[in-house]
Amino acid sequence: MDLKKQLRMVRRWDVVIVLTLMLASFLPLGVFTYAQAQVKDAELIAVISADGEQLAEFTLAEDGKTEEYVFTDEHGHENTIIRDGLKVYMSDANCSDQLCVRKGEIDAAGETIVCLPNHLLVEIEPSQPDADVETELDIIS
Amino acid sequence: MTKNTRLMYIALLAAQGVVISLIERSIPFPFAFAPGAKLGLSNMITILALFTLSYKDSFKVVWMRLLVTTLLGGTVSTFLYSFAGAFLSYFGMLVIRMLGPKRVSLIGVSAAGGILHNVGQLIVASSIAQSFSVMLYLPILSFSGIFAGIAVGIAANYLMEHVATIKKIQNEEAKKNKLTREWYEASLENKWNER
Numbered sequence: 487m488d489l490k491k492q493l494r495m496v497r498r499w500d501v502v503i504v505l506t507l508m509l510a511s512f513l514p515l516g517v518f519t520y521a522q523a524q525v526k527d528a529e530l531i532a533v534i535s536a537d538g539e540q541l542a543e544f545t546l547a548e549d550g551k552t553e554e555y556v557f558t559d560e561h562g563h564e565n566t567i568i569r570d571g572l573k574v575y576m577s578d579a580n581c582s583d584q585l586c587v588r589k590g591e592i593d594a595a596g597e598t599i600v601c602l603p604n605h606l607l608v609e610i611e612p613s614q615p616d617a618d619v620e621t622e623l624d625i626i627s
Numbered sequence: 628m629t630k631n632t633r634l635m636y637i638a639l640l641a642a643q644g645v646v647i648s649l650i651e652r653s654i655p656f657p658f659a660f661a662p663g664a665k666l667g668l669s670n671m672i673t674i675l676a677l678f679t680l681s682y683k684d685s686f687k688v689v690w691m692r693l694l695v696t697t698l699l700g701g702t703v704s705t706f707l708y709s710f711a712g713a714f715l716s717y718f719g720m721l722v723i724r725m726l727g728p729k730r731v732s733l734i735g736v737s738a739a740g741g742i743l744h745n746v747g748q749l750i751v752a753s754s755i756a757q758s759f760s761v762m763l764y765l766p767i768l769s770f771s772g773i774f775a776g777i778a779v780g781i782a783a784n785y786l787m788e789h790v791a792t793i794k795k796i797q798n799e800e801a802k803k804n805k806l807t808r809e810w811y812e813a814s815l816e817n818k819w820n821e822r
Binding site: 493512518607 | 702704723726729730731732733734735738739742743746752755756757758759760761762763765766768769770773781784817
């Protein structure tokens with residue numbers, strides 16, 4: 487089959503729609519970067535939460551220490567989160583897709599490890615977020 | 628077209644959609660960069676349904692496909708993702724198709740469908756995780772959605788040009804629906820120009 491022939495049927499509005507959607511997909515990133523720019527604090531924390539409820543937090547610091555948090559709930563979900571210096575990763579999980587384990591290490595603000603089957607979220611954020619920025623983000627989410 | 632032919636066609640489309648989703652699920656995704664990332668190949672079925680059936684019937688195809696796929700080894704959370712993804716892309720493509728064959732092509736419709744599919748999934752993902760930062764995956768996902776969407780659009784266009792049954796059913800629907808008629812005539816014109 488002739489690919490050129492197929493691509494010739496592309497119309498002007500196709501390009502407009504696709505480009506608009508593509509640009510719009512950067513919107514959350516833009517909002518987030520803007521919100522981050524307001525926060526000057528360099529210290530980061532990793533927040534572990536399940537179903538929106540905060541369970542634990544690690545302060546990311548270059549202290550050579552390794553911390554571990556084991557998450558369990560009444561449904562038999564189990565995840566092990568490890569903080570190694572400035573990095574956080576999910577070392578073990580009993581979820582069906584293992585995406586959280588394969589995601590690997592995260593270390594920058596805004597990065598997340600999500601384990602959707604177990605409703606678990608590990609998120610890196612600045613330790614003292616600006617009060618205004620926080621509420622602004624809450625409204626959007 | 629008798630009622631039975633139409634019912635059979637709807638059932639066949641839904642069944643093919645289920646098979647495509649199952650095959651897609653068994654492809655291991657090489658990068659674990661985003662939760663719930665899917666290529667959305669079964670969008671092809673949604674497109675075929677959208678372009679050859681009435682709204683009522685194409686809607687049937689979409690929800691039947693979703694339901695059966697979930698029953699065949701899905702979980703509640705995978706159902707929620709596929710549900711949001713499939714319906715958002717269905718309605719998005721429905722609206723874009725209304726622009727007519729003079730303004731958009733199948734490729735644009737399906738690329739938009741591919742992006743919206745991922746948008747729907749991420750909205751559900753971020754509401755389950757109750758965090759806005761999950762939405763930051765959107766740019767990566769929309770890029771993969773566009774490429775999958777273009778591929779799906781080309782494939783769907785190819786199918787509609789070459790499978791006689793699909794043509795015939797589109798022709799039947801074109802007699803009843805003005806928009807389908809426009810699309811049908813445009814596809815005939817395309818073919819005419821090639822010769």
